[in-house]
Amino acid sequence: xxxxxxxxxxxxxxxxxxxxxxxxxxxxxxxxxxxxxxxxxxxxxxxxxxxxxxxxxxxxxxxxxxxxxxxxxxxxxxxxxxxxxxxxxxxxxxxxxxxxxxxxxxxxx
Amino acid sequence: xxxxxxxxxxxxxxxxxxxxxxxxxxxxxxxxxxxxxxxxxxxxxxxxxxxxxxxxxxxxxxxxxxxxxxxxxxxxxxxxxxxxxxxxxxxxxxxxxxxxxxxxxxxxxxxxxxxxxxxxxxxxxxxxxxxxxxxxxxxxxxxxxxxxxxxxxxxxxxxxxxxxxxxxxxxxxxxxxxxxxxxxxxxx
Numbered sequence: 179x180x181x182x183x184x185x186x187x188x189x190x191x192x193x194x195x196x197x198x199x200x201x202x203x204x205x206x207x208x209x210x211x212x213x214x215x216x217x218x219x220x221x222x223x224x225x226x227x228x229x230x231x232x233x234x235x236x237x238x239x240x241x242x243x244x245x246x247x248x249x250x251x252x253x254x255x256x257x258x259x260x261x262x263x264x265x266x267x268x269x270x271x272x273x274x275x276x277x278x279x280x281x282x283x284x285x286x287x
Numbered sequence: 288x289x290x291x292x293x294x295x296x297x298x299x300x301x302x303x304x305x306x307x308x309x310x311x312x313x314x315x316x317x318x319x320x321x322x323x324x325x326x327x328x329x330x331x332x333x334x335x336x337x338x339x340x341x342x343x344x345x346x347x348x349x350x351x352x353x354x355x356x357x358x359x360x361x362x363x364x365x366x367x368x369x370x371x372x373x374x375x376x377x378x379x380x381x382x383x384x385x386x387x388x389x390x391x392x393x394x395x396x397x398x399x400x401x402x403x404x405x406x407x408x409x410x411x412x413x414x415x416x417x418x419x420x421x422x423x424x425x426x427x428x429x430x431x432x433x434x435x436x437x438x439x440x441x442x443x444x445x446x447x448x449x450x451x452x453x454x455x456x457x458x459x460x461x462x463x464x465x466x467x468x469x470x471x472x473x474x475x
Contacts (some may be wrong), residue, residue, distance in 0.1 A: 186357050187428075188341060192413045238430040240356035240398055 185258050187240040197237040202245045203265065203284070227251055228273055229281045231266060234258075247262075248272060291366065294395035296457035298452075304401030308459065309447065312396045313369030315362040318374065319385030329379035333372050334362055344424045344439050353439060361437075366391060367390035370381045395455035397462060400445035405475035408438060408446060410421045410465045416475055 180193045189195075201223050224230065230250050235243045236255060245263070246259040247256040247270050254277070257270045265286060274281055291311055300309035313416045319326050321338055329340050335347025339354040346352075350364040350372065364372050369389045376387045399407050405416040408415040415421060428440040434457060450458045462468075 189427070195413055238435050239428045240359075242356060 180253065182234060182246050182255060182258050184236040184239060184242065186242040187236065189239055190234050191236055191239055192218050195236065197235045199233040199235050199243060201235045202231040202261075203286075204240070216218045226283060229256075229278060229283050231254070231283055231286070233261065239271060249278070291392070294452045295361075295459055297368075300457060300459075300463045300466065302463075302468045303471045304399060304403040304407050304466050306407070306459070306462045306466050307398050307400075308455070309398050310394045311366035311391070312394070313350075313362075313364035313366045313372070313391045314394050314449070315364065315369060315373055315376070315391070316388045316390050317360040317362060317385065318358055319380065319383060320413055321358060321360065325380055326385065329376050329385075330360070332379055333376045334364070335427065342426055344426050346424075353437070355428060356438070357427075393452055394449050395452045395458070396447045397458065398441075398445055398463065399445075399448065399466070402446070403466075403473075403475075404437045404446050406472040407462065407465045408448070409475065410470075410472070411461055412436070415436070418475070431458050433453065434458060 181190055183190050184197060204219065207219040228249055228251055230248060232246050233243060234246050243261040244258055245261055246258045247266060248254060256273045259267050260269055290331060293308060293310045295308045297308050297310050327338050329337060330352055334350035336345040336350065336352045339345040339352055342354055344351055344353045350362050353361040353363065355361050369391045373387050373389050380387065409416045411431045414427050414429050421427065421440060422434060423440045423442045426437060428437045430436060431448060434454045436448055436451060436458065438446055438448050440446055464471055
């Protein structure tokens with residue numbers, strides 16, 4: 179079972195207390211954007227074998243959204259971090275690099 | 288005004304521990320910047336307590352205050368004091384970005400007491416109820432079986448569970464099953 183630490187309330191919450199909210203770091207394209215950007219914002223998602231950055235919500239706990247970095251192959255969790263950020267913090271990136279050198283995920287590596 | 292009644296009218300059940308509905312309780316949701324001076328002052332005047340730290344409950348002479356999330360508190364008072372406390376806090380928080388709402392009638396409260404209380408709750412919630420992990424004045428929002436709930440520890444070793452009033456019967460029923468004699472776990 180997946181257990182993630184909520185960065186807002188510090189609780190080690192197991193999967194049933196959380197809700198998966200899809201991919202992290204989506205850049206929104208709204209009104210006046212071109213069709214290709216809007217389409218990719220709506221539909222195009224990463225489906226990596228390996229490092230993945232996801233959004234979760236501590237649904238039955240403090241109710242906050244947060245981000246998690248984990249591996250889809252080993253289910254290893256590299257860490258969780260605040261949702262108030264546009265990219266993963268350096269310490270999370272370092273932790274991933276220590277395990278998986280030369281990883282990349284969208285524009286991050 | 289119509290006569291206020293609690294969700295299950297004080298129903299109780301005894302197995303290897305005791306589960307009872309505690310009756311009417313005043314509850315006030317407060318949202319805002321918990322680190323601000325205004326919030327600390329408002330909480331202090333209305334309850335006599337300090338703003339609680341992460342996942343803690345503080346008690347004052349008038350009320351208890353529980354940490355619910357990084358920007359939310361729950362003030363627990365006597366039922367008939369709720370409205371007065373709301374207006375006092377609104378007055379104190381005037382001008383700052385905050386919300387104070389009386390949610391007393393939206394909730395139900397249960398007390399679980401007795402030797403096996405920790406086991407009763409541990410069967411129903413994905414929470415570490417070990418003595419050193421969860422004690423008096425700790426609060427944890429989680430779920431009880433399939434519905435959201437919060438649990439806090441009292442000084443006398445009992446626990447109080449709050450849930451939405453609409454699921455009060457469900458929560459009482461699952462607590463009843465969990466507390467049944469013969470279902471002792473003896474883990475905690």
